[in-house]
Every structure is written in structure tokens, then in C-alpha cells.
Amino acid sequence: MFIQxxxxxxxxxxxxxxxxxxxDFGLLSxxxxxxxxxxxxxxxxxPDGDRLLIHLARPNPVWESIEYxxxxxxxxxxxxxxxxxxxxAKPDIPPTDGVPTSYYAAVQFVCQARIVDDPEAKAELLRQQLAHFQPDGDHAHVAPDQPPYGRMLPGIRGLVLDVTEVRAKFKYDDHKPVEHRATVADSxxxxxxxxxxxxxxQQRRRLDRIGPWKP
Structure with a gap:
């Protein structure tokens, strides 16, 4: 990912x-x-400190590639x-001569993947995921020897991604004049x-922190 x-x-x-x-949704490559x-x-x-926790179905074709x-x-x-x-468009050119672009935020994690197959370790991974996505606790306990999750654990594999590098990009024209960025945010x-x-x-947040861009 190229980052200006x-x-x-x-x-x-x-x-x-x-x-x-x-x-908390992304693309594993x-x-x-x-x-x-x-x-x-x-x-x-x-996210769990400097690692990411994932689980995927056992038939997923990704496993062979990760093992390789x-x-x-x-x-x-x-x-x-x-x-x-x-x-x-700059004020001194026709609006139709302005160059379009995309704004976005993106974070890429470069990782070392570890596959988790131990039943109790998978159960703990699922407990951490449920604590994140269902913090009210409105779910059954996850344990290898208890329903409903116990019988389903063999059908998944856990994946721990140990993060070795982070590339973060917030592309919102922060090198443009303050007035320009504020006007685009309004638009x-x-x-x-x-x-x-x-x-x-995001554009207004970055504008408040950066103000005029200083190379």
C-alpha cells in the first residue's frame, strides 16, 4: 500500500x-x-494487543496455503x-478540469499466522470473540464438552495472527488548503x-489535528 x-x-x-x-471486518490475504x-x-x-484473532470453517481452502x-x-x-x-478543482480552473479521487482509511497488518486446533484453545479464542461481539453475554458458554458449541468446535480452526508490521493510511487530501478540505467535508x-x-x-478530525499541511 503506497502512503504519501x-x-x-x-x-x-x-x-x-x-x-x-x-x-473489525477485513480481508485476509x-x-x-x-x-x-x-x-x-x-x-x-x-484485535488482542499485537495479534488478531480469527476462526474459519475447517473446509476453507485457505489452510493449505497458510501451512505452506x-x-x-x-x-x-x-x-x-x-x-x-x-x-x-482549484479556483482558477474550470470545475470540469478538477481531478477526482477516492477518500478512505485503511490499516494493513503484516502477520505471522498460527493455526489453533486444540479444542480448549479454540474455545478460548471463541470466548474472546464473543466477548467482543456480544459483550452483553447473551450467548451460551463455550466449552469443548458442552452444547451447543462443543459439538461444533471440530468444524472450525482458530487462527492467531501475530502482527509484525502495521501500515496505516488516512487519505483525505490533508495536503490541500484548510478551506478546500472543509468545503469537501461539507459537500x-x-x-x-x-x-x-x-x-x-474523518476528514474533519484530521483537519482539526493537522491544520495547514507542513511538509
Whole structure:
């Protein structure tokens, strides 16, 4: 992922806060076997310090590739929107000469993958996932020898991704003048389609922290 200086995370806390703010679904990318394309799997995950916790169905074809090469990348993308050219045109050129772009936030985790097959270890992984996704505790206890999860545990494998590198990108035109960024954020809010509102919030948040871009 190419990251311009003005698109980089301002600090580690920025991307960690963004992940914690409900961005817990992403794309697992695994190096393919020789002669095969890489395998990708969309899935929920739970951040746990410097690792990510995942479980997938045992028949998933990804396992053979992970066993062959445990070096994987997990990508989370959100708060994205298409920004049309007229919104980005400089005052001294025709609006139709403006160049469109995409705004988005993305965090890529480079990881070493560890497969979890021990029944109790899988149960603990599921307990951590349920604590994240169902914090009210409205679910049965997860244990290898108790229903309903006990009989289903053999059908899944756990996956622990030990994070070795993080690449975080917040692409919101932060190198543009303050007035330009504020106007685009207002335009996104007024358009109000898809993820326009959260995209505008990200742009305004970055604007408040950065102010005028200083190389």
C-alpha cells in the first residue's frame, strides 16, 4: 500500500482508535501455493494487543496455503467515498478540469499466522470473540464438552495472527488548503450517500489535528 507523507497515520493511537471504533471486518490475504493465485478471505476479527484473532470453517481452502507459508496480510478498509472532480478543482480552473479521487482509511497488518486446533484453545479464542461481539453475554458458554458449541468446535480452526508490521493510511487530501478540505467535508455531508458521513467526519478530525499541511 503506497502512503504519501500527508496520508500517513499521525501516531499509533490514531489507527488503534480507528480499529477500536467498530472496524473489525477485513480481508485476509494468504500467499498462494506455487502456481496458484493468492487466497483471500473476508472475515470478522478481534484485535488482542499485537495479534488478531480469527476462526474459519475447517473446509476453507485457505489452510493449505497458510501451512505452506504463514506470512499473511490482513487489510481493514472503511470510511471511504468517491470525491468528484469539480469538488477538487482549484479556483482558477474550470470545475470540469478538477481531478477526482477516492477518500478512505485503511490499516494493513503484516502477520505471522498460527493455526489453533486444540479444542480448549479454540474455545478460548471463541470466548474472546464473543466477548467482543456480544459483550452483553447473551450467548451460551463455550466449552469443548458442552452444547451447543462443543459439538461444533471440530468444524472450525482458530487462527492467531501475530502482527509484525502495521501500515496505516488516512487519505483525505490533508495536503490541500484548510478551506478546500472543509468545503469537501461539507459537500460529503450534504450528499449523504453510503459512507459519506463517516468519511466527512474523518476528514474533519484530521483537519482539526493537522491544520495547514507542513511538509
Amino acid at each position: 507523507p500527508w496520508d500517513a497515520a499521525l501516531d499509533e493511537a490514531e489507527w488503534r482508535s480507528w480499529i477500536a471504533d467498530g472496524h 494468504v500467499n498462494g501455493l506455487p502456481g496458484h493465485a493468492p487466497t483471500t478471505v473476508p472475515t470478522h476479527f478481534v 507459508d504463514p506470512n499473511v496480510t490482513f487489510t481493514v478498509i472503511g470510511d471511504y467515498a468517491f470525491v468528484p472532480g469539480p469538488w477538487r 460529503l455531508t450534504a450528499r449523504g450517500e453510503a459512507l459519506d458521513a463517516p468519511t466527512a467526519r
